[in-house]
Amino acid sequence: MERPYILHMFTPGPRMSPFDINMAADAGYQVIVPYTDCDADSVASLTQDTIFSRSPKGLLRTGIFIGGRDALEAADLLKRAKASMFKPFQVSLMADPSGAYTTAAAMVACVEAALRKHHKAELKGQRVVIFGGTGPVGRIAGVIAAQAGAQVALSSRSSINAAEEAARKTGERFGVELKGLSGTDGTAMRDSIANADVLLACAAAGVQVVSGETLASAKQLKVVADVNAVPPQGIAGVDAMDNAKPLAGTSAVGIGALAIGNVKYQTQQRMLVQMHDAEAPVVLSFAEAFATARAFIAEKAA
Structure with missing residues (x-):
């Protein structure tokens, strides 16, 4: 048998x-x-x-x-x-x-593909800010991006200490360099994304972490990705169905939760x-x- x-x-x-x-x-x-x-x-x-x-x-x-x-x-x-x-x-x-592993992998792979297609760029050297960076998806997305050569910062809405601790522990565990950033208020958010090339939103479902006003302060964005499929949008202007769609008011393209979810599945x-x-x-x-x-x-x- x-x-x-x-x-x-x-x-x-x-x-x-x-x-x-x-x-x-x-x-x-x-x-x-x-x-x-x-x-x-x-x-x-x-x-x-x-x-x-x-x-x-x-x-x-x-x-x-x-x-x-x-x-x-x-x-x-x-x-x-x-x-x-x-x-x-x-x-x-x-x-x-x-x-978390397959979601993070899908998210970063989608971003990499969008960088190549729309900006003729690779992940290496890109400045990546991850909102919800202390959670499982955010941490692993950070590790994957860092291993590909990106400069990665994990942002936390609770405190800079939480972000720095997550960055330190995760970086030590997987042998990469990660930075912690504060996302506690609007000023901190604007400061953290001012020079970012890539934004990844890995926060809890139904929570908007980046408003349209805050997004406008990021002048050199290339790609924005959001795994939140529950309204409101995790990043303003990024619809769940978007698959590298131009993001209004920016030079970036947006990737939504369902586009990432298909790759994750x-x-x-x-x-x-x-x-x-x-x-x-x-x-x-x-x-x-x-x-x-x-x-x-x-x-x-x-």
Whole structure:
């Protein structure tokens, strides 16, 4: 009898995302089992239970998905799961906490494509300001952009201390340089975007972080992207459906939540299928998500 495809889904939280469960089923996994309240030690133990229960051939039909809500914790759990395995007892691993890795990857890949098409520019050297920069999507978008050579600042509406702490911890964890900026009031916002080339809005749904008046102070903007699909717009003038549409009153183009969301969906689906179909174990994190998002956008443009 042919062994079924099994996906074990670990989360530090009290429940696994139904979105991720649906995506896993659509990718071809036949048995999907969520495990909640997982810490590093339990992930190590569960990983070893996973690898020792099947032959190496059966392990090719076995995967582990790591969820949760904390982008840094998910990276640590992925690292712990990988360290708990050894040849030939290995399975494929993937992390995507609250969709943060695939959403951030899709957002930055869309921005990169818009920079190339509309401004003949690359991410390298661009000044990127991220609103909602202390959240999971903002942090990982910052890391991806910094790894591509951009100068990245994380902005927080709560305090400059929160922004600087998030920038320091995230930068140290992933080996990149990030800066913290204050977004506590209108003056701070205008100062932070005055010289920005790219704005990324990763704040909570239904919250406008950049008004039209504030946006007018950014004189050299090239691309603006917003993952908020719930009114009001996270950045004034950027509609959820916009896909590199000229942004009124600026020289920038705007990318909305649904345009980014389509790339995010395709990225996560392709990564789950890659894990399902792999002929050798793979480890998939935000770097692989960015490569997958880039590839999807390139295919659409061809």
